[in-house]
Amino acid sequence: MKSTPMMTAKVFLRKPLSKILRKTPLVKDIFSYYHFHTQVRKSLSDCKTVLDIGCGVYSYRDPDTGEKNFHSTGIDLYQESINESQERGIHDVYKKMNALDIDTTFGENAFDAVIALDLLEHLEKEDGHKLLEKMEYVAKKKVIIFTPNGFLPQGERYGNPHQEHLSGWTADEMKGLGYKVIGFGGWKWLRPINFNIRFKPEWFWWIISDVSQFFVRDIPAKSFCILCIKNK
DSSP: OOOOHHHHHHHHHHTHHHHHHHHSHHHHHHHHHTSHHHHHHHHTTTOSEEEEETOOSOOSSOGGGTOOSSEEEEEESOHHHHHHHHHHTOOSEEEEOOGGGHHHHHOTTOEEEEEEESOGGGSOHHHHHHHHHHHHHHEEEEEEEEEEBSOOOOOOBTTBGGGOOOOOBOHHHHHHTTOEEEEEEEEGGGSSSSSSOSSSSHHHHHHHHHHHHHHHTTOGGGEEEEEEEEEO
16 A cells, blocks of 8 residues: 555654654653663662562563673463573573462572562452462562553463453552552553553554653552552
């Protein structure tokens, strides 16, 4: 299909323009500060050992940044995810296992920090509470959770049957469990059902979503996702 001027303009606004803006020093620093990976790394600055539960393929510990200031163990139930993560050289040690077995496998205070990023929502509610208890048992200093704010429907993805969402966890709920909660992902109202923006044109509302991150960071009940940190 031949591109029209309108199509070209939309592509420019939606992709190249946003990429150019995010690469400028000031904007890059701002978006870096408001990205949850930055906060996770900051929270782990005093930790020497970390257990990443449901580590998946990607990680806050990007090998391209050269951040190897602590020993990291990644566990996952899906072998293909472990294989891909190993190829990227993210963690120092890998183990295929069920997240609910961490207490008997590793023991009390085995790691300075235990983290679960985008994992809690994949467990039934009862198992989720069990996991939180086990994480606090295994962690010596802190527990870190990243999850959607409330239930977000999702089925199997990328051929991985464990990608289905089975529960939802709200900012107020996590605060009630003793966690400090920080909002991420922009204004939840813009994405109430799934990961997609609810309005058209999407390129414009994605910009609004990005800008809203500046506000929801300190109002996690309004955010799309939440980062939850508990210091022991």
